[in-house]
Amino acid sequence: MYSFDIERPTSVADAVAALADEDAQALGGGQTLIPTLKQRLAMPSKLVSLSGISEMKGISQAGDSLTIGGGSTHGAVAAGAGAYPALAALAGGIGDPAVRNRGTIGGSLANNDPSACYPAAALGSGATIVTNAREIAADDYFQGMFTTALDEGEIVTAVTFPIPEKAAYVKFEQPASRFALVGVFVAKFADGVRVAVTGASEEGVFRWTEAEAALSADFSADALAGLSLSGDGMIGDLHGTGAYRAHLVAVMTKRAVAAAG
Amino acid sequence: MTKVTMTVNGKSVSGDVAGNRLLVEFLREDLRMTGTHVGCDTSQCGACVVHVNGEAVKSCTMFAAEADGADVATIEGQAAADGTLNTIQQAFQDYHGLQCGFCTPGMVMSAAALLKDNPKPTEAEVRDYLEGNICRCTGYHNIVRAIMAASGQDVPAVAAE
Numbered sequence: 001m002y003s004f005d006i007e008r009p010t011s012v013a014d015a016v017a018a019l020a021d022e023d024a025q026a027l028g029g030g031q032t033l034i035p036t037l038k039q040r041l042a043m044p045s046k047l048v049s050l051s052g053i054s055e056m057k058g059i060s061q062a063g064d065s066l067t068i069g070g071g072s073t074h075g076a077v078a079a080g081a082g083a084y085p086a087l088a089a090l091a092g093g094i095g096d097p098a099v100r101n102r103g104t105i106g107g108s109l110a111n112n113d114p115s116a117c118y119p120a121a122a123l124g125s126g127a128t129i130v131t132n133a134r135e136i137a138a139d140d141y142f143q144g145m146f147t148t149a150l151d152e153g154e155i156v157t158a159v160t161f162p163i164p165e166k167a168a169y170v171k172f173e174q175p176a177s178r179f180a181l182v183g184v185f186v187a188k189f190a191d192g193v194r195v196a197v198t199g200a201s202e203e204g205v206f207r208w209t210e211a212e213a214a215l216s217a218d219f220s221a222d223a224l225a226g227l228s229l230s231g232d233g234m235i236g237d238l239h240g241t242g243a244y245r246a247h248l249v250a251v252m253t254k255r256a257v258a259a260a261g
Numbered sequence: 262m263t264k265v266t267m268t269v270n271g272k273s274v275s276g277d278v279a280g281n282r283l284l285v286e287f288l289r290e291d292l293r294m295t296g297t298h299v300g301c302d303t304s305q306c307g308a309c310v311v312h313v314n315g316e317a318v319k320s321c322t323m324f325a326a327e328a329d330g331a332d333v334a335t336i337e338g339q340a341a342a343d344g345t346l347n348t349i350q351q352a353f354q355d356y357h358g359l360q361c362g363f364c365t366p367g368m369v370m371s372a373a374a375l376l377k378d379n380p381k382p383t384e385a386e387v388r389d390y391l392e393g394n395i396c397r398c399t400g401y402h403n404i405v406r407a408i409m410a411a412s413g414q415d416v417p418a419v420a421a422e
C-alpha cells in the first residue's frame with residue numbers, strides 16, 4: 001500500500017468536509033477498498049473512515065418503505081431488515097460472516113461492482129439512494145460497471161427501499177469469490193413487477209424489461225417460457241461465456257419468481 | 262502516525278501506527294502476538310479472524326486505526342492463564358480438528374463467534390458459517406465435528422471417521 005492518513009469523523013458534515021481535500025477517499029467497511037489499496041490500484045492521500053458515524057447506521061420502517069443507513073453492515077441488514085425478507089436474505093448471502101461484519105450497503109452501492117448483490121436489490125426494488133447532497137432514483141443511479149451518479153466526495157448516507165408484496169433474490173455463486181456469477185432480484189409491487197440482473201452484463205446491473213412485462217401480466221415462472229436474452233454484451237470470462245450467462249439469467253429469473261411464491 | 266489504544270484480550274495496549282497499518286500487522290508485528298495468522302492477505306482464507314467488539318472480522322482487511330477504542334479478542338486469549346484450553350480448543354484437539362494448524366486460530370475464533378450467536382448450530386449452519394475459513398489439510402469434517410462437540414451436541418459420524 002502507498003502511505004496515507006486515516007481520519008475518523010463522527011458526523012456526515014465532518015466527513016464531507018474531510019473529503020473535500022484533494023485525493024481524499026471514503027472508507028466504508030474496506031472489504032473492497034483495502035484489497036484495492038494493497039494492489040496499489042488506488043493512491044489516496046487520506047482515507048475518511050465512515051464507520052464511526054452513528055447517523056449513517058440503523059434501519060427504520062415508515063409505512064411501506066424501509067430506510068437503511070449507508071454505513072449499515074451486511075450483517076446488520078441481514079439481522080435487522082426483517083420487514084423486507086428478500087433484502088435481509090440477500091445481505092445474509094454476501095461473502096462470509098466476517099466480510100458481512102465489515103462491508104456496508106453504502107460501500108457496495110458506491111462501488112457498483114458488476115457482480116455485486118446490492119445493486120440488484122436497489123434497482124429491482126426501485127430504491128432511492130440518499131446522499132449528503134440529494135436523493136437519486138436507482139434507475140438514474142447505476143451508470144455502468146463501477147460507475148454511478150455519485151459526484152466526487154459524495155457520500156451514500158442512506159437507501160430507502162419500497163417494500164414489495166413479494167420478492168426474492170437468487171444468485172448462482174461463483175464458488176471461489178462467492179460473488180454472483182449471475183444474480184436476479186424479482187420484486188412484485190401493486191403496480192407491476194421489477195426484475196434486476198447482476199453479474200451478467202458488461203454494462204453492470206440492468207432491468208430485464210421483457211421479463212417485467214410478462215410477469216406483470218402473470219406472476220409465475222411459466223409466464224417466462226420462451227423469453228431469452230442474447231449473449232451479446234454479456235460478460236464472458238473463464239467462469240462462463242456470455243451465452244452461458246444469458247442462459248443463467250432466464251433460469252435464475254424463473255427460480256426467483258418461484259422463490260417469491 | 263496516529264496513536265491508537267485498544268483492549269486486546271482484556272489488556273489495554275497502545276501504539277503509534279501509520280494510516281495503512283493493518284490490524285493484523287499491529288497484532289503480529291507491534292504487539293508480537295503471532296497467534297493470528299496471515300494466509301492469503303486478500304480476505305479469502307480466514308486465518309486472520311479475530312473479534313472486534315465481539316464480532317468476527319478478518320484482521321488483514323481492517324486498519325489498526327479503525328480499532329482505536331475497540332475491544333479485540335485473539336486466539337492468545339482463548340486458553341486460561343494456566344494454559345488450560347477452552348471448550349472449543351479442547352474439542353479441536355479431541356476430534357483431530359487440525360493437522361498443520363495454520364488455519365486453526367481463525368477456525369477457533371470463527372467457531373467462537375458462531376457459538377456466541379447460535380449456541381446449538383446444525384451441522385449445515387456450522388459449514389455455512391465457516392464459508393470464509395479455508396483449511397487445506399483436514400477436509401473440514403473433523404473441524405465440523407469438533408464444533409458440534411464444543412456446542413455439546415451429538416457429533417455426526419462422517420466419512421473422515
Ligand SMILES: Cc1cc2nc3c(=O)[nH]c(=O)nc-3n(C[C@H](O)[C@H](O)[C@H](O)COP(=O)(O)OP(=O)(O)OC[C@H]3O[C@@H](n4cnc5c(N)ncnc54)[C@H](O)[C@@H]3O)c2cc1C
Nearest residue numbers: 028029030031032033095103104106107108110116117156
Ligand atoms: C471474500 C469476499 C466476498 C464478497 N462477496 C460478495 C458478494 O457475494 N456479493 C457482494 O455484493 N459483495 C461481495 N463482497 C464485497 C463486499 O460486499 C464489500 O463489502 C462491498 O462491495 C464494499 O463495501 P465496503 O463497505 O466494504 O466498502 P469499501 O471497500 O470501504 O469501499 C468501496 C468503495 O466505495 C466507496 N465508499 C464506501 N462507502 C461509501 C459511502 N457510504 N458513500 C460513498 N462512497 C463510499 C469507497 O471510497 C470505495 O471507493 C465480497 C467481499 C469479500 C472480501
Ligand code: FES
Nearest residue numbers: 300301302307321
Ligand atoms: S489472511 Fe486475512 S483472510 Fe486470509
Ligand code: FES
Nearest residue numbers: 360364396397398
Ligand atoms: S490444518 Fe492445515 S490448513 Fe487447516
